[in-house]
Amino acid sequence: MREPGTRPDRFDVTTFGEAVIRLSVPAGQRMETASGFDIDVSGTEANVVGALSRLGRRCGWVSALPESPLGRRVQNKFRGHGIDLSAVSWRPEGRIATYFVEFAHAPRPVRIHYDRKDSCFTRMRPEDIDWDYLLNSRHLHLTGLSVPLGAKTGEIIERALRLAKSRGVTTSIDVNYRSLLWTTEEARARLMPLVGGVDLLMCSLRDAKSVFGCEGPAEGTALQLAELTGAANIVLTLEREGVIAFDGSRLHREAARPVKIVDRIGAGDAMAAGVLHGWLQDSLQAGLRYGSVMAALALSQFGDAVVTHPGELDRILGDSTPDIQR
Numbered sequence: 001m002r003e004p005g006t007r008p009d010r011f012d013v014t015t016f017g018e019a020v021i022r023l024s025v026p027a028g029q030r031m032e033t034a035s036g037f038d039i040d041v042s043g044t045e046a047n048v049v050g051a052l053s054r055l056g057r058r059c060g061w062v063s064a065l066p067e068s069p070l071g072r073r074v075q076n077k078f079r080g081h082g083i084d085l086s087a088v089s090w091r092p093e094g095r096i097a098t099y100f101v102e103f104a105h106a107p108r109p110v111r112i113h114y115d116r117k118d119s120c121f122t123r124m125r126p127e128d129i130d131w132d133y134l135l136n137s138r139h140l141h142l143t144g145l146s147v148p149l150g151a152k153t154g155e156i157i158e159r160a161l162r163l164a165k166s167r168g169v170t171t172s173i174d175v176n177y178r179s180l181l182w183t184t185e186e187a188r189a190r191l192m193p194l195v196g197g198v199d200l201l202m203c204s205l206r207d208a209k210s211v212f213g214c215e216g217p218a219e220g221t222a223l224q225l226a227e228l229t230g231a232a233n234i235v236l237t238l239e240r241e242g243v244i245a246f247d248g249s250r251l252h253r254e255a256a257r258p259v260k261i262v263d264r265i266g267a268g269d270a271m272a273a274g275v276l277h278g279w280l281q282d283s284l285q286a287g288l289r290y291g292s293v294m295a296a297l298a299l300s301q302f303g304d305a306v307v308t309h310p311g312e313l314d315r316i317l318g319d320s321t322p323d324i325q326r
Contacts, residue, residue: 011084011137012057012280016129016160017045017146018121019063019074022304024101031102031113041077042099042304044145044176044269050305051273051294053082055313057280060084062134064120066094081305087133094120101265110264114180122150126159140164141276144191145176154190161194172200172279173231174272177207184211192229200279201231202272205238222246233284235275235291237268243275243288254288257296257316263303270298270306293317 023037049059061083065071067090074096078085097116104110116122134140140160147154164171173195177187188211195201205221208214212228214221222236226246234246242256274294278287293316298306 010058011060013049013052013139013141013276014060014062014134014137015045015049015141016062016134016156017043017143018097018116018119018149019043019046019065019078020097020099020116021070021073022099022101024103027103027105029102031100031111037100040303041074042266043074043078044143044174045141046078046081046083047266047269047305048141048174048273048276049083050078050081051270051308052276054306054308055273055277055310057277058084060087060133060137062087062129064089064091064094064124064128066091066096066120068096070096087130089120089124089128091120094118094123097121103263112180116149116181119149122153124150124156125152126156129156129160131160131163134160135163135167135169137169139170139172139276139280141172141174141272143174143176144187144194145174145178145181147190147194148182148186154194158194161198165197170199170279172202172272172276173198174202174268175204175207175211176268177204177211187211188213196230198229198231200233200235200275201225201229202235202237202275204268205236208236218244219251222251235284235288237271243271243291245275245284245288247284252285252288254285254292257292259296259299261299262301264299266304266306267295267298269304270294273306289317 020042022040022042025031025034046061053059065088097119100113102111142157161171205218208221208225214224218238222234222244226234237243240256242254245252271291274291275287277290297308
């Protein structure tokens with residue numbers, strides 16, 4: 001990982017997104033009666049570039065944070081991953097979004113509650129963005145999750161994609177639909193103009209069906225999504241069934257890795273990081289292999305952001321019988 005505060009000549013991946021404070025209670029407790037919460041720092045886009053930074057990629061994150069203890073906590077956490085934060089817009093006042101997680105075992109589902117209104121990020125405008133910083137990169141990664149958060153965040157994403165194309169920067173969007181933030185009809189209407197022409201569209205099978213109206217088995221859904229959106233490459237995640245991709249001419253598939261699940265949240269971000277790690281090596285198929293391992297690692301760890309390193313990733317890829325390492 002790089003020394004905090006040193007900006008490289010050119011990034012491998014840059015992104016734009018919100019930081020959130022995660023407050024959770026373990027399975028067996030209820031949020032309404034819990035006497036304490038576990039605290040962590042997260043953010044979908046930051047989770048992706050944080051994982052990539054740990055794999056040796058040069059990554060930058062653009063956002064807004066308040067000049068407060070919580071703002072500094074986010075800064076310390078993300079710097080610990082190795083993310084460059086030199087283009088963060090610091091605000092003299094404001095708040096950070098929060099989300100609460102109530103972990104549970106069957107028959108209860110895991111419950112998530114958002115408190116994201118009026119954060120510093122939601123108030124960001126296009127003029128707040130250091131565009132030269134954001135586009136000084138080989139690749140720009142964005143998510144659909146950020147679009148409904150603020151009045152101007154969708155406009156920022158649209159402009160970022162347009163400028164990236166004009167400057168020869170490849171782009172990806174992870175749909176990341178959240179039903180607690182907007183309806184499927186709203187999501188489709190606002191995302192369709194953005195995803196057309198991106199180099200890499202990442203989407204879950206569930207979101208492909210609910211947001212984009214695709215039908216049928218996974219392979220056919222990937223083809224439908226490519227035709228519908230015009231994205232050059234499609235990566236379709238299938239949860240326990242792994243992941244498939246369509247590169248415009250052929251389908252690729254990678255099975256999910258066996259894993260004992262500790263924490264489900266963040267696996268999609270880890271998958272995206274693995275896919276991009278391979279993409280930066282000009283191999284979508286390698287990206288699926290990396291993504292499968294990264295998702296399994298995320299599921300096996302507490303917290304939203306996967307913690308790993310290149311040696312561990314390579315070892316797991318080459319070793320199907322993990323054991324005690326002495």
